[in-house]
């Protein structure tokens with residue numbers, strides 16, 4: 001039996017990112033993935049700005065930015081008024097278009113650089129044991145079965161998760177009620193801008209460019225075909241005929257690289273933890289892919305779970321820290337289920353009442369505060385983890401920390417996100433001698449202590465004097481010289 005600290009079941013983006021975080025913190029981790037080769041499907045095209053920030057906190061954002069295409073806006077329910085990210089305090093006020101196959105490849109590169117053991121062709125068939133004694137996993141390969149022992153298991157194994165079933169965690173929700181067609185195809189003859197959404201009494205079409213030479217993702221909601229089961233194969237002719245019907249244009253679709261249907265099945269795991277079995281990504285939440293969220297939320301689950309699990313297994317934090325994973329992330333999963341159900345209700349009705357609802361909502365989205373509210377939820381920029389027992393109630397607890405340039409006493413520069421790249425807590429003294437108390441359970445060994453001032457910002461009464469930042473880039477409290485509240489550490 002091969003023994004490691006953690007086995008991650010599932011080597012999709014969420015499993016791989018979880019493994020990276022665990023390895024960065026010094027744990028021995030193996031990822032077991034049933035597939036022999038990576039999928040070449042473009043699936044999650046949208047990477048939200050907050051996810052690019054996570055990559056920046058581990059020093060690899062440039063790799064995604066070099067390949068992806070920034071799109072300044074996003075969408076909610078394919079409404080005509082687009083979501084605007086320009087008002088967020090971030091270096092990445094956009095969504096980045098990149099095929100999921102490339103995102104997975106870049107995360108896999110990062111995992112291999114860190115030394116994660118990534119084993120393809122390993123289908124986990126059984127998990128036994130418990131948190132006290134450890135877990136044993138059997139994985140079937142082409143030529144036999146391997147057995148692994150682990151202190152903890154992360155289920156990033158999506159819809160039919162064996163980890164979730166072993167843990168006896170219910171996957172509550174509703175079956176699919178509609179099916180939507182999509183294809184990555186070469187497109188000729190379509191009018192309008194590169195990103196285009198059309199909704200009328202005949203149905204809905206969204207066209208998004210995915211590659212050079214007119215390759216586009218075409219998503220079609222045809223009311224006459226919405227009851228076809230999601231699992232039924234889709235032909236190019238069916239997609240083309242519905243596209244022409246809705247658009248009323250003689251568009252030509254050819255050279256499909258992926259044809260599929262997806263639906264609005266919506267489920268949320270009743271718990272994210274049972275003993276030392278944990279769920280993340282699609283294993284914890286399933287929903288209509290609308291607004292580009294599933295992979296993003298899953299990667300943020302991974303970022304939340306990784307450092308906590310590592311800290312507990314490394315003995316520098318109490319087991320109770322792991323309960324905060326569910327406390328912080330399950331509400332995000334619940335909000336994801338809610339907003340995608342709502343988007344589905346708006347997107348899949350084409351009678352006069354639904355078209356009127358779309359027009360009203362589109363108009364409401366022109367109000368900056370409404371637009372920002374939805375943009376903040378979908379991007380993750382506005383997510384705040386409310387304090388709770390473990391993180392106390394110091395100023396700013398749970399707020400997302402925006403990146404800032406920092407200047408050391410010797411005149412050299414760095415930035416907050418760069419300092420987070422080791423995956424440790426960051427205690428920043430911005431004014432000489434100023435300190436934040438650490439939570440009493442937190443071992444100082446888990447913290448990088450740094451003295452540096454905010455570059456280019458003059459010190460005011462409400463400037464942050466010291467702050468404590470979690471490894472996932474959320475504020476664990478800050479103090480200011482005068483005792484007046486400041487929102488972000490700047």
Ligand SMILES: Cc1cc2nc3c(=O)[nH]c(=O)nc-3n(C[C@H](O)[C@H](O)[C@H](O)COP(=O)(O)OP(=O)(O)OC[C@H]3O[C@@H](n4cnc5c(N)ncnc54)[C@H](O)[C@@H]3O)c2cc1C
Pocket residue numbers: 009010011012013014015032033034035043044045046047100122123124125156157158159160161162182262280281282283289291292293294295296297298
């Ligand atoms: C059409 C479409 C468009 C989408 N667009 C977006 C988007 O723009 N943005 C976004 O954020 N999300 C989007 N999504 C959702 C996104 O694709 C998923 O949320 C994402 O893939 C979830 O990642 P994951 O790692 O949790 O699961 P997966 O990517 O499904 O990976 C799970 C892995 O576990 C493996 N596995 C399962 N069982 C076992 C086992 N027993 N043993 C070993 N391995 C196992 C599987 O082989 C698989 O590789 C879209 C989805 C679809 C269908």
